[in-house]
Amino acid sequence: MPSFRYLQLDVFPATLGGGNPLGVVVDARGLPVATMQRIARWTNLVETTFVLPADDAAANYRLRIFTPTAEIPFAGHPTVGSAHAALETGFASAREGRMVQQCGAGLLPIRVDGAGAARAISVQAPPARILHEGIDDGALRAALGFSELGNLPPAFVEGGRRWWLAELVDENTVRSLQPNHTAIKALAREHACLGLCVFARCKKPDYDLVVRAFPAGAGIVEDPASGAANGLIAAYIAQREAHGELARGYRVSQGREMEHDAELIVRIDADATVWVGGRTQTIVDGRIDWSD
DSSP states (O other), X not given: OOEEEEEEEEESBSSTTOSEEEEEEESOTTOOHHHHHHHHHHHOSSOEEEEEOOSSTXXXXXXXXXXXXXXXXXXXXXXXXXXXXXXXXXXXXXXXXXXXXXXXXXXXXXXXXXXXXXXXXXXXXXXXXXXXXXXXXXXXXXXXXXXXXXXXXXXXXXXXXXEEEEEBSSHHHHHTOOOXXXXXXXXXXXXXXXXXXXXXXXXXSSOSEXXXXXXXXXXXXXXXXXXXXXXXXXXXXXXXXXXXXXXXXXXXXXXXXXXXXXXXXXXXXXXXXXXEEEOEEEEEEEEEEOXX
């Protein structure tokens, strides 16, 4: 019976169990794609990943990412968590704090800072572009309801994934938001995107932005820690406020409204390159036995 190393991880936790769960099958050589999909359906996590040897000499490893229903080219927390798993198991190693992941979105640089429990891993977010700005879209108006907006206008942004982003007036407005999930699902369907992500600026000692993500387009009500969505928010801020107080990076709080407690670290280089990451903790380390 085929047996593979399997890790279940807590990605981006500010406190134990506060992050986004991820299942990782390490060295999945020999597993057919259909079996990968069946395993992802069985784990029933938001994403399950499969670490494989790279077939591009520039990469340290190759990654396939599956939701319970489909394979996707890129997602933030699976990328960061899988890099952690590759390092923990010795499947890959960093050189001068850098690795490269090969996946459906191409070759993605990975940054490794620190070691042990303090180690933080970041992925360079795919380049982003603003497709549309403003609240002249009826589906977006319905999704936002009567929420008071913040500094930046709502924007439809693409970069690895596609999201509608909306800055709300303050932290309390984001945290107390009662989302119209039917309207968000209609918005995702109309624009072929993941859904709506809202955020607000904060004046807290341990975080600068509060974020909530509603990926109805992927069949998910709310995401406790979304690396891809945060990468697009950072790219939008970097493009529209190049000299603002958040222009070189910040810390994000996400997930408390669904009894999680995630912390994501955003870094923005001088050329507006965005890095999104944080800590990952191994919760389960064992083997998965699977035979068709």
